[in-house]
Amino acid sequence: MDRPFVLLATRAEDLPADEEYALFLRFTGLPPERLRRIRLERDPMPEIDLDEVAGILVGGSPFNASDPWEKKSAVQRRVEAEMAELVDRVVARDAPFLGACYGVGTLGTHLGAPIDGTYAEPISVVDVTLTEAGRVDPLLGRLPDRFPAFVGHKEAISRLPATATLLASSPTCPVQMFRVGRNVYATQFHPELDLAGIVTRIHAYASYGYFAPDELDLTLAAVRRTPVTATGGILRAFVERYAD
Template sequence: MKPFVLLATRAEEQPADEEYALFLRYTGLSADQLIRVRLEAGPMPALDLDELSGIFVGGGPFNASDPPEDKSAVQHRVEAEFARLLNEVVARDFPFLGACYGVGTVGTHLGATIDRAHSEPISVVPVTLTAAGRADPLLAAMPRTFSAFVGHKEAISALPSPAVLLASSPLCPVQMFRVGANVYATQFHPELDVDGITTRIHAYADHGYFGADELELTLAAVRRAAVSAPSLILQAFVERYTR
């Protein structure tokens, strides 16, 4: 088979390695079938889409809505690399699934309004499929409403017309959307389990996602409901696009 690629941006070793392990587990792919590229460590290599089955994007520390002067040189590089890649991905309608940072990358490419009006604290939220989501082949196995892990400082407030809204949550109107037939982005994390998000809570405790005295409350918030359905999206993506 032609491999998939995971484009990652986490600099912290433990959450970065766990993210890759979670994608391997829930996609069912082996390490030679899911190639990890750590963009925070170096430039994006040339990707020949004809030699790939699809592309995944993990979450990360970058916010598309940050002022340019607040962005590091690495973030500016990564954003430019994603802009070039998405020009080709969207034009070819190539299989792409961006988790969390996928909203920032694909949303920016579309000219979506990305701001902090619909941020969500690290927690478990109910995500509900739209009519288009219920009809989407990638989401055929998903219940109409399911629990998912979230935690993001920015989100899409206004989705341009080329995109199709697939799912929403009470505080965040755009939890998942599609461009064309094969380019997807989620605001929630389909790759996470409770152990994985616990690692991230500890790793990013001083990154402004919650207050200094809210660690235990945040840990409790991600345990208040069972989360299992979102990983079905990763499995479905691999089943649909492997070639």
């Protein structure tokens, strides 16, 4: 039997959590039985045998790696410890891994990269440009050199270590996608989102400080400024490359 992929999720709200899973299914092309969802905000991470899974996907998260330790909840602290142990094993094995947005925090922490608010981006659509390495990367070969993508994050990597390869950048956030080794990836933008999905998140996280209370309409307008159609291809390429 073909090995499943795993989606590690941390959203406590059922509507955006379920919609996130549905979007990963849609853009990867996987049936539910081949994409195992683990909700880390609810349950401890089970043992993940890297030989028994085809690849690991990480969804976005309301958690911020750069938050002061004393402000992190017990759940966030547990999740960060579990993710750190897993990422250590993933990088050591160069196992297939793709983290969307929260993946930058988890993989960046492993690298010792500075993660702070220098290049935070409001919820919006930005133009992302591939680097020379990005243009020849197996996950990005079908994308144009420049493409719009959904973003919205309070922290980012401010300087990428030399041990990682920069694949994509934008004027407002220099590290939009990078790779470690051959098979470990992270994106700052959200390849799993479509317009309906990000509108759901805007309403679900309206009180989380991503925008001011009177900026709801402006934020909704910002994600509608231009169609986002190419980024989901990254997830499909990931599955096509690593599926049994």
